[in-house]
Amino acid sequence: MAQSEVQEESEKKGLNFVEEEVFNDLKAGKNGGRLSTRFPPEPNGYLHIGHAKAICMDFGVAEKFGGTCNLRFDDTNPVKEDVEYVDSIREDIHWLGFDWGNREYYASDYFPQLFDLAVRLIKEGKAYVDDQTSEEIAAQKGTPGTPGQESPYRNRSVEENLDLFMRMNAGEFDEGARVLRAKIDMASPNMHFRDPIMYRIIKTPHHRTGTTWKVYPMYDFAHGQSDYFEGVTHSICTLEFVVHRPLYEYFVKELADESYCPRQIEFNRLNLTYTVMSKRKLLQLVKEGLVAGWDDPRMPTISGMRRRGYTPQSIRNFIDTIGYTKYEALNSISLLEHAVRDDLNRVATRGMAVVNPLKVVITNYPEDKVETVTMENNPEDPESGVHEMPFSRTIFIERDDFMENPPKKFFRLAPGTEVRLKGAYIIKCDEVVKDSEGNIVELRCSYDPDTLSGMAGAARKVKGTLHWVSAQHAVDAEVRLYDRLFDVENPAAETERDFREMLNPESLVVVQGVKVEPFIARNAEAGAKFQFQRVGYFTPDADSTPEHLVFNRTIALKDTWEKVQKKS
Ligand code: ATP
Ligand code: MG
Secondary structure, three states, X not given: OOHHHHHHHHHHOOOOHHHHHHHHHHHOOHHHHOOEEEEOOOOOOOOEHHHHHHHHHHHHHHHHOOOEEEEEEOOOOOOOOOHHHHHHHHHHHHHHOOOOOOOEEEHHHHHHHHHHHHHHHHHOOOEEEEXXXXXXXHXXXXXXXXXXXXXXXXXXXXXXXXXXXXXXXXOOOOOOOOXXXXXXXXXXXXXXXXXXXEEEEOOOOEOOOEOOXXXXXXXXXXXXXHHHHHOOOEEEEEHHHHHHHHHHHHHHOOOOEOOEOOEEEEEOOOOEOOOOOOHHHHHHHHHOOOOOXXXXXXXXXXXXXXXXXXXXXXXXXXXXXXXOOOOOOOEOHHHHHHHHHHHHHHHOEEEOEEOOEEEEEEOOOOOXXXXXXXXXOOOOOHHHOEEEEEEOOEEEEEHHHEOOOOOOOOOOEOXXXXXXXOOOOEEEEEEEEEOOOOOEEEEEEEEEOOOOOOOOOOOOOOOOEEOEEEOOOOEEEEEEEEOOOEOOOOHHHXXXXXXXXXXXXXXXXXXXXXXXXXXXXXXXXXXXXXXXXXXXXXXXXXXXXXXXXXXXXXXXXXXXXXXXXXXX
């Protein structure tokens, strides 16, 4: 991109600190003015909302400055990796609205070059084979204040090192028997420089390279070089890699020159309240059946959020809101939920559903009469049109919307009071019918026939408006009400209890016999977004069929968490 264009671009938009660094590099003509980033997931789990933050950064900065972003699978540990994860990662990035074109790469693509580089470093006396166990090596590491101890194998001859490394890769030795280490400095104040491990022996077949390799590079030996082989100019990652940066640069310098050198820049991770972000813990939840799978709608995974009904736009808006800094923080899940409500309010189709139905018979309405009333699909979207909804003598209202002995400011239905049925008539409660145990089973009401839209009494005011469905037309559905997965704010910070003990037992409540209006039933396709009026935002679940409708509650209309907390 021409410098003048770059200039213009930066002035137009407020840049975050990473974008500013990138902008300055482009302005200075580094790497020939080229910009290339990468998103480097390890295919050892599904992506979560933290990864979305990295994706928005890596792809976003490339888009902003006319560069490209590669997708690179960091597949250096066959023990934990799987193609299922590769596929899910691709799907999730696309769903978020980003594309890597034909630039899909794998760290395993570079195993031959990495191996060659390791051999070269051995020949140059910069790497050696260590026969000690990982425990012994760890014990010699020293502490940041005290130097480490040199391995007794550190000064092996080049020939012996070469021979052993080849035999390691030929499968002659057991896993853990030997490692290849960089020979740097056991007294370095940076612990990562104390002869870091470059290669270890793994005998599990790799999902792409099969049994070709018996030695696999460690992250620090693979990442920077992979960036280099791909021509990545800006390797953007999270703050825990700050301490790795000197080693990143050390290894990259073995390859790069002034004409092109990748640069690592770090930003703060996304941490969210009431959930965990560790892939290891998420995997545990899945494996132990504590959730229904990686895409369980309570999971902080992208696939879980998609299944729950979150929109990609809401996730991107949330990430924009929290921004990128150099300081670790814990972000409130309320902010994410706010972004979800905001976007759903814009796009969701309004309909009526009664979650906890109470039968209402309108005694002065003719037995077999059916009228249709017209409902707006989305008042936020003038293009969205209207739909028709049947009205008849027997309807359902929400049980909560009636009280036999209401407190003063209860503006919903009570004996002798009036409410408007949204989009239809005003009704008055005349009689409460109970079963032998005293439970309310039915209300008998009368309607004011003059109060439908367009009639003389249409404008007559009553205090409450209720949602409702016609009993004979309503369709039964199952509804899954989700709440936060954990009931403590920061499960990762609790040291006393195992994280699984902090799961919220009420994170999923299943309700059967929910009554939805026919329009909702007809339009319950995968991905549809509804606002059940006065109830919340809902989407059909993957388990939903026309015979058995299942809806996930994406989110309630208002943030009720605070209230719930106070009650309990
Ligand atoms: P692990 O390495 O423990 O398996 P990870 O969450 O770091 O887990 P990776 O697949 O290595 O998973 O992550 C890919 C990219 O996503 C990395 O660049 C990483 O920095 C970034 N990333 C991971 N978690 C977060 C987070 N919570 N916030 C922002 N970026 C993240
Ligand atoms: Mg990682």
